[in-house]
Amino acid sequence: MSGYAMGGRTESGTDQRTGPDPAIPGGDGEDDGAGSAVDLSVVVPAYNEERRLRPTLDAICAHLRADPDRWGDWELIVVDDGSTDGTAAVAAAAASDEPRIHVLTGDENRGKGYALRQGVLASYGRRVLVTDADLATPIEELDALDALLTPDDEAYADEGYEADEAYETERPGEDTYADEAPEQGAPEDGTYEDEPYGYYDDTPAAVIGSRALPGSRIDVHQRPLREWLGRLGNRLIRLVAVRGIRDTQCGFKLFDGDKARAAFAASRLDGWGIDVEILRHFRRAGWPVAEVPVRWSHQTGSKVRPADYGRVLLELLRLRTRTRPVDLAVGALLLLASVLLYKGLWTDLDRAYLADSMQDQNQWEWFFAVTADNVVNLRNPLFTTYQGYPDGVNLMANTVMLGLSVPLTPVTLLFGPTVTWALVLTLGLTGTAVAWYWLFVRRVTRVRPAAALGAALAAFAPPMMSHGTAHPNFLVLFMIPVIIDRALRLCSKKEERRVVRDGVLLGLFATYQIFLGEEPLLLAAMGMLIFALAYALARPDVARVTARPLLRGLGVALAVCLPLVAFPLYWQFFGPQSYHSVLHGDNAGNSPLAFLEFSGRALFGDETRADTLAMNRTEQNAFYGWPLTALTFGIVVWLGRSSLVKALTGTVLVAALLSMGQRIRIPFTDVVLPGPWRALAHQPLFESVIESRVAMICAPALGVLIALAVARIADLEPRAHRVVGVVAVVAALLPIMPTPQPVRERAEVPRFITDGMYRDFVVEGESVVPVPLPSPAEADALHWQSSTGFGFSVPGGYFNGPWGPDRMGIYGASPRYTSNLLRDVRYGGRIPDIGTSWREQAKLDLAFWKAGVVVLAPQDNDEALYEVVSKLLGRPGERMGGAWVWDIPRAR
Known part of the structure; x- marks a missing residue:
């Protein structure tokens, strides 16, 4: 020097x-x-x-x-x-x-x-x-x-x-597929x-x-x-x-x-x-x-x-x-978009509740809160008895997102689980969009606006927004682009001598993703496998060269990942309150029409129409819209000579077909065809997957196609061709642009809970029994717990747990006669004859739940519920702290 x-x-x-x-x-x-x-x-x-x-x-x-x-x-x-x-x-x-x-x-x-x-x-x-x-x-x-x-x-x-066109190709759709190149300066896995x-x-x-x-x-x-x-x-x-x-x-x-x-x-x-x-x-x-x-x-x-x-x-x-100003601008815009989507939640954190989330916001806030409580009290983060009392809940077998709920423990303890919920949704969506942008710039195109548009589609696609109202494990996917990038490194001949390093990192990344969401990782692996097979068909010469380092790297990744997750996965599948599978019925597949329609919350969407084509508003897993479908077809025709485009097209088609389920109903006819999902439906892991979610694989693949197309449109001559291309892209994406998530006012927690009056009725080892018991249909009682620091346990709940001698997975606790009775009265309003047998059964169920007090908060059909509970217990309730209360004698 x-x-x-x-x-x-x-x-x-x-x-x-x-x-x-x-x-x-x-x-x-x-x-x-x-x-x-x-x-x-x-x-x-x-x-x-x-x-x-x-x-x-x-x-x-x-x-x-x-x-x-x-x-x-x-x-x-x-x-x-x-x-x-x-x-x-x-x-x-x-x-x-x-x-x-x-x-x-x-x-x-x-x-x-x-x-x-x-x-x-x-x-x-x-x-x-x-x-x-x-x-x-x-x-x-x-x-x-x-x-x-x-x-x-x-x-x-x-x-x-030349310096400014080192790796351009004359073929359509092939853009520079790297940002930071590997050894010797090559375009990394281009x-x-x-x-x-x-x-x-x-x-x-x-x-x-x-x-x-x-x-x-x-x-x-x-x-x-x-x-x-x-x-x-x-x-x-x-x-x-x-x-x-x-x-x-x-x-x-x-x-x-x-x-x-x-x-x-x-x-x-x-x-x-x-x-x-x-x-x-x-x-x-x-x-x-x-x-x-x-x-x-x-x-x-x-x-x-x-x-x-x-x-x-x-x-x-x-x-x-160092970050380029344009990258900072893209990140800021993606953050702004995420904030605007959840503005209703942020403007009233005390009372706002995402209207389309059903009971999932209550459930997720409870997950964040119980994890924080377990961490601060040095309890097992994989199990709790605060729900499903006295059997408890296998938290590893539920979507508690330990990868975020644990590090966000200070936020939950200081500001409450609703703030954590809002942060995870908003920053998780932003982080996912930024991660896709990083991957697209690194691997797909250097044209930043094109990469940003493709990343926005991958992160803000209609299926993501549907899950963004209730399922953060399917929204917070920032590790998936990182995993894809590391897998692509393993396909690089010039990186072959770094297979061990890249395999180790891939194993660590997969481990972390398991603690964010196992099902998204499974879907990502499916998508990557489909893409790899499609690319191998288009470029068998590449497949022959990359197979060896890829398989070696995957072996290293498994060797790193499996020991790290062995105990949590053992607990999940064989620990207390574990279960075998969760069945979702025959209507879990997408209708072919769902790919052409707009989602209920899209700019051009119709809620009523979308509701008829999905299980519920949190499972609108297709809904890409006919304009984007048409544009995709045009892109494939235009850039179809590209191996990358061929592989992406195959990925979209296979994923869409699999998402239609075991039986594909042809619209406007009585024809039902067997679907390819039939081969996977009863296989381990896949048996619990809601098959319509496989269509989520299409989102990043479509994002790449859009990025490639926009990058090529930017170079079109004459200017009129560029204008036509831009208009076509806008026309395809504008109808599916997401609108802000609507909110409603959540029910107030009774003062009987918030003021701690329940403590006079419940001793250690006893539970508070809400009426009706918390379930996937009504889980406000979980909010009672999470907002007051878990001073009591509740029977019932909203979680995945076992049922019956075969330990089949169900949503909620194993039902009992009394819980079913209270549920039917709550949603039907009809009061059955309550005789001696019902009272004896209620006594047995209350004893099983180790009940200290029964609490009826204001709600629909609360008069009918009051009458039924009074007859079951043989005495009227006491009005206290904004709720009806029945003390349960301790001669149990």
């Missing part, structure tokens, strides 16, 4: 270039082609290098003059970055002796990064070499770098390998019509000297401490910034000139971190980088200080966390 002071930035100075016009070596001032006239530019940054600079310049010039056939027309650019000694004078003297030396001078020291940026941007060479002023790497090493960069310069130029995952032109765009490769030679070592710090820094850089490059800091690098100027023009760091930033830019652009072993000698006189290493770490942090 020579005597450069890293990060030494001051206020702006003036840069002046001295010497002849660089366009024409020799300096006659004429320009007959500018950049094309210079074959090689050498850039030397210098700060206080009065003693070492002239020998360096002489050595470089002598080497380049010695082989004019190889180096052609060259220039040497010295950037004096505000030196306080005679560096500028030395450089000027050298320029007067050699007209191909040019000098840039600055009034103030700004740092190595700033100096290199000025020098490279002032260059005209087809190749650009940057080297330190101390020439720690001898100039003779340039020969090895140049031999690799331009093995056949004319052939390389004929490839059309999918092209002519290039399978991870394949690219191996001609390097940059060749850098390395002191860490076999064959390198260190003639003079640094002091042990500095050498150790250097190795540590390189490991850190490889870990967080530029994976795979062993030595980013050797100051001897040869670049393709156009690409170097593009990279330095985009750079922002002024200090030592510029090396990492430029290499990272090459990776993101998909420009291959090669390392070559070189000779290197430590030179005395370095001004690098220990504090400079701290500055470097800060620059790396800036580099890692």
Whole structure:
């Protein structure tokens, strides 16, 4: 790094270039082609290098003059970055002796990064070499770098390998499928019509000297401490910034000139971190980088200080966390959209209840609250007896989302479960949309608006919005894009040697997703498998190459994931209150018409029409609308030559067909056809899946197709074609745009509960028995518990649990005669004859529930309920705290 002071930035100075016009070596001032006239530019940054600079310049010039056939027309650019000694004078003297030396001078020291940026941007060479002023790497090493960069310069130029179109394809629908490329700068797992995952032109765009490769030679070592710090820094850089490059800091690098100027023009760091930033830019652009072993000698006189290493770490942090303004804008818009969707909930957290959620908001708030209570009291987070008393609830067998409910425990304890519920919905939806956007930019298209539109469709599609009113486990899917990205890494030939690392990370990501939602992970795995098979049919050559690393990586992932989830899954399937499967009836599949209609809460939706085509408003799992269906057909026809489009089309069609269930009813006829879901319906895990949810797989696939199409529309000529394309996209997406989730006012918790009056009736081991018992149809009693700190248990409830000797899964607790009676009166209003047998049964059921008190809150048919309970217990109730109360004697 020579005597450069890293990060030494001051206020702006003036840069002046001295010497002849660089366009024409020799300096006659004429320009007959500018950049094309210079074959090689050498850039030397210098700060206080009065003693070492002239020998360096002489050595470089002598080497380049010695082989004019190889180096052609060259220039040497010295950037004096505000030196306080005679560096500028030395450089000027050298320029007067050699007209191909040019000098840039600055009034103030700004740092190595700033100096290199000025020098490279002032260059005209087809190749650009940057080297330190101390020439720690001898100039003779340039020969090895140049031999690799331009093995056949004319052939390389004929490839059309330009900086701004490095990986375009002439085939429709194929866009650059990478953002941060893997080793050697390849587009990471890019999918092209002519290039399978991870394949690219191996001609390097940059060749850098390395002191860490076999064959390198260190003639003079640094002091042990500095050498150790250097190795540590390189490991850190490889870990967080530029994976795979062993030595980013050797100051001897040869670049393709156009690409170097593009990279330095985009750079922002002024200090030592510029090396990492430029290499990272090459990776993101998909420009291959090669390392070559070189000779290197430590030179005395370095001004690098220990504090400079701290500055470097800060620059790396800036580099890692830097976000483009357009990305921040997209994230802000997605957050705003999420807030607007749930504005009714946020404006009245005390009383607002999502109108379409049925009893799910009560259930989820209870899940968040009971998890927080278990955590703070150091109880088992996988089980509780606060519901379903006295048997309890297997929480692992329910959708408690421990991956969020545990870390959000402080929020739940401080602000209440309703705030947690609102946060999970709003930020979870935003995080999911941002994750899809990140994946699409990284893998699908660099056209940010196109990626944003596709991500918005994937996250805000009608099925997601349907679940967004009641099922956050199907809304909060931010790990799914991350899992997909890691799986795609395993398909990269260039990442094959990192299979273990990527497999480990995939296993960890899958583990976390299991604690967010198992069924979404199962559906995601189905979608990925369908896509992989469809892509393999379109590109069997890719399948043959990627199968081995993919299978190896999946094996590693399973080896990591299974031990971590073994006990929770054992508890889920074999622990207390576990069950075998949950049946959903014969109408759980989608009607073909559901794909053409709009959901009830879509902008153009009709609630009544949508209700006839779905199980309920939380299960509108298709409803993409006929305009989007028509547009998708058009995209497939337009871009159908693309293997990616073929695979996505197959994924959408198969998922849609599977979602129609075991029997597909042909609309407007009496014809019923067997559906392919029949083969999966009774298989382990799949037997509990609501098959209509398989249509959710279509959402991200359609998002990718929209992103690809919009990216291509942006390049259409003439302008009228672009206008038609934009109108078509708007016409397809506008009708399904979600509207804000409606809210209603939730029932008040009786003062008998909020004021703690129940404590006078219930001792430890007893329960409060609401009338009717909480169930999937009426679960306000769960809100009583979650809003008051779990001072009591309740029988019944809204959860998945076992029923009967076969332990079949059902919603709610195992029914008893008295609970069924109270439910029928609540929803029917008819009072049956209550005789001795009913009273004896009620006594047995109350004893089983270990009841301390029976509570009847105001509700529909509460007069009929009051009469029935009074007859069952043989006495009238007592009005207390806004509810009717019956004390249960303790002679049990």
